[in-house]
Amino acid sequence: MxxxxxxxxxxxxxxxxxxxxSPQKMSYQAVVRNATNQLIAxxxxxxxxxxxxxxxxxxxxxxxxxxxxTNANGLVSIEIGGGTLISGTFSAIDWANxxxxxxxxxxxxxxxNYTITGVSQLLSVPYALYALSAGSxxxxxxxxxxxxxxxxxxxxxxxxATVNGTVNGKGLSSTVSFEYGLTTAYGSTAWAAQTPxxxxxxxxxxAALTGLQSNTTYHYRIKTSNAVNxxxxxxxxxxxxxxxxxxxxxAISSITGTTASSGGNITYDGGASVxxxxxxxxxxxxxxxxxxxxxxxxxxGAFVSAITGLANGTKYYVRAYAxxxxxxxxxxxxxxxxxxxxxxxxxxxLDIKGNTATAGGAITNVGGGSxxxxxxxxxxxxxxxxANSVTTSFTAIMTGLSPNTTYYVRSYATNPDGxxxxxxxxxxxxxxxxxxxxxxxxxxxxGLGHGLSSAPTDQSAGIQWYNGSYTVxxxxxxxxxxxxxxxxxxxxxxxxGSYAAKLCADLVLNTYSxxxxxxxxxxxxxxxxxxxxxxxxxxxxxxxxxxxxxxYYAWNQFFSNGNQxxxxxxxxxxxxxxxRAF
Numbered sequence: 038m039x040x041x042x043x044x045x046x047x048x049x050x051x052x053x054x055x056x057x058x059s060p061q062k063m064s065y066q067a068v069v070r071n072a073t074n075q076l077i078a079x080x081x082x083x084x085x086x087x088x089x090x091x092x093x094x095x096x097x098x099x100x101x102x103x104x105x106x107t108n109a110n111g112l113v114s115i116e117i118g119g120g121t122l123i124s125g126t127f128s129a130i131d132w133a134n135x136x137x138x139x140x141x142x143x144x145x146x147x148x149x150n151y152t153i154t155g156v157s158q159l160l161s162v163p164y165a166l167y168a169l170s171a172g173s174x175x176x177x178x179x180x181x182x183x184x185x186x187x188x189x190x191x192x193x194x195x196x197x198a199t200v201n202g203t204v205n206g207k208g209l210s211s212t213v214s215f216e217y218g219l220t221t222a223y224g225s226t227a228w229a230a231q232t233p234x235x236x237x238x239x240x241x242x243x244a245a246l247t248g249l250q251s252n253t254t255y256h257y258r259i260k261t262s263n264a265v266n267x268x269x270x271x272x273x274x275x276x277x278x279x280x281x282x283x284x285x286x287x288a289i290s291s292i293t294g295t296t297a298s299s300g301g302n303i304t305y306d307g308g309a310s311v312x313x314x315x316x317x318x319x320x321x322x323x324x325x326x327x328x329x330x331x332x333x334x335x336x337x338g339a340f341v342s343a344i345t346g347l348a349n350g351t352k353y354y355v356r357a358y359a360x361x362x363x364x365x366x367x368x369x370x371x372x373x374x375x376x377x378x379x380x381x382x383x384x385x386x387l388d389i390k391g392n393t394a395t396a397g398g399a400i401t402n403v404g405g406g407s408x409x410x411x412x413x414x415x416x417x418x419x420x421x422x423x424a425n426s427v428t429t430s431f432t433a434i435m436t437g438l439s440p441n442t443t444y445y446v447r448s449y450a451t452n453p454d455g456x457x458x459x460x461x462x463x464x465x466x467x468x469x470x471x472x473x474x475x476x477x478x479x480x481x482x483x484g485l486g487h488g489l490s491s492a493p494t495d496q497s498a499g500i501q502w503y504n505g506s507y508t509v510x511x512x513x514x515x516x517x518x519x520x521x522x523x524x525x526x527x528x529x530x531x532x533x534g535s536y537a538a539k540l541c542a543d544l545v546l547n548t549y550s551x552x553x554x555x556x557x558x559x560x561x562x563x564x565x566x567x568x569x570x571x572x573x574x575x576x577x578x579x580x581x582x583x584x585x586x587x588x589y590y591a592w593n594q595f596f597s598n599g600n601q602x603x604x605x606x607x608x609x610x611x612x613x614x615x616x617r618a619f
Contacts, residue, residue: 252308301357398448475619504534
């Protein structure tokens with residue numbers, strides 16, 4: 038079995054005096070630790086107690102079991118002779134025929150699986166019990182309970198104090214604590230910093246009490262326990278001093294460009310009447326009543342404060358305050374920023390078609406009131422305003438643009454405090470969709486003056502995607518701008534032959550030789566911007582993209598309705614229309 042780490046405190050008779058008759062019991066206290074030296078605290082433990090005669094392995098003169106509960110310090114207190122009897126008779130123990138040893142066996146789980154064992158010798162005969170059988174006892178050998186003397190409290194503040202006293206353990210180890218509370222029923226305990234005390238002389242003891250309430254009377258006394266008994270001192274009291282009020286600050290609400298609402302809640306007046314209260318604020322942290330403030334009546338409880346005279350778009354710090362005869366205290370600090378004009382973001386330009394485009398915007402803060410107008414404003418000069426061209430919504434199309442021209446765009450929103458603008462973006466309007474440029478028909482502008490053109494006519498009315506070999510080429514990209522890399526990857530993988538990507542890669546048209554098979558998304562743009570507008574002369578049939586979907590399949594698009602398909606076998610023969618970037 039594992040050895041019990043156990044600190045032996047006391048073993049004495051508590052319920053029998055020197056001349057007492059049965060029932061006879063002995064008090065036993067110990068600090069219980071496990072094999073890793075950790076306290077076993079606040080736990081029901083199972084204990085088997087044996088009184089062994091003669092030696093640590095001697096015959097058991099008495100055996101009983103108990104199930105005590107350890108306290109927060111791992112201390113267990115039992116009365117031997119008061120448990121469940123297993124064998125022997127406690128009152129029949131011949132204390133003169135010693136020595137005697139106490140053997141404790143412990144189950145930390147509270148049962149009878151005793152896995153921890155300890156043996157302690159009784160170094161002094163339990164004299165009161167011995168006297169019952171011996172009939173006489175020298176007074177010099179009598180064990181005495183500890184003596185506690187309480188003294189006045191010190192370091193008395195609003196919320197803390199130090200309680201003091203002395204304890205004489207009468208030659209035995211004695212635990213020391215202070216019981217305290219608002220009445221002599223106490224209710225709270227603080228362990229002395231010096232516990233346990235030893236020896237036969239007075240030892241100064243003390244404990245620091247915290248979490249007290251100001252201007253309040255507290256009672257306290259000393260409780261001490263040694264091997265003989267538990268002793269108490271007299272009761273004394275002290276009164277904490279007055280304090281400034283205790284309060285919290287209310288969260289900011291009803292924010293406008295020049296006003297806001299806050300307040301506070303005075304939860305305790307500190308023991309003196311609250312003569313002034315309100316909130317104070319400043320543009321710097323930790324405002325005081327020397328800064329701007331409100332005055333909102335007197336007394337405790339919740340109150341509401343109207344904060345006025347603020348500047349637009351400014352950050353303020355606010356604290357509630359309360360004043361009594363002791364002084365002024367403050368609640369926790371909160372902060373807020375007054376509204377001005379709305380704050381917004383501007384989204385990048387999209388769907389750029391030479392003479393039209395879209396962008397976007399979002400309001401991140403409406404400012405000091407309801408938004409009455411919003412949209413986009415643009416100009417060929419930087420920093421456009423609502424005095425320039427505008428839309429009346431964030432999703433509306435910007436029209437009337439000139440091809441291949443740089444435009445500047447900002448979102449805007451208006452409220453009663455004014456008009457706010459989002460960040461500025463710019464884009465190149467590009468070429469007109471469907472115009473002949475770069476060797477073909479323009480179907481996409483990237484906003485930087487570049488884009489994509491489609492060959493004016495089909496390169497094939499029916500050709501396979503592959504050269505006859507089902508392999509994974511790795512040409513899986515689908516985004517705009519990835520078709521050229523897809524085409525190069527396919528040709529490098531498939532090699533020579535007659536197939537869609539090779540046909541485009543080998544194409545020389547209108548002096549350009551950098552044609553390629555469009556990616557899935559590029560092919561869709563051709564359908565949306567050209568075929569849907571009856572431009573480009575596309576067939577109402579399927580066209581290959583360069584985007585692969587595993588070894589057997591590739592993406593294609595049906596130009597009759599725009600549907601795209603991912604599981605088109607590579608041996609199918611579809612139309613091909615080459616594209617190039619400009």
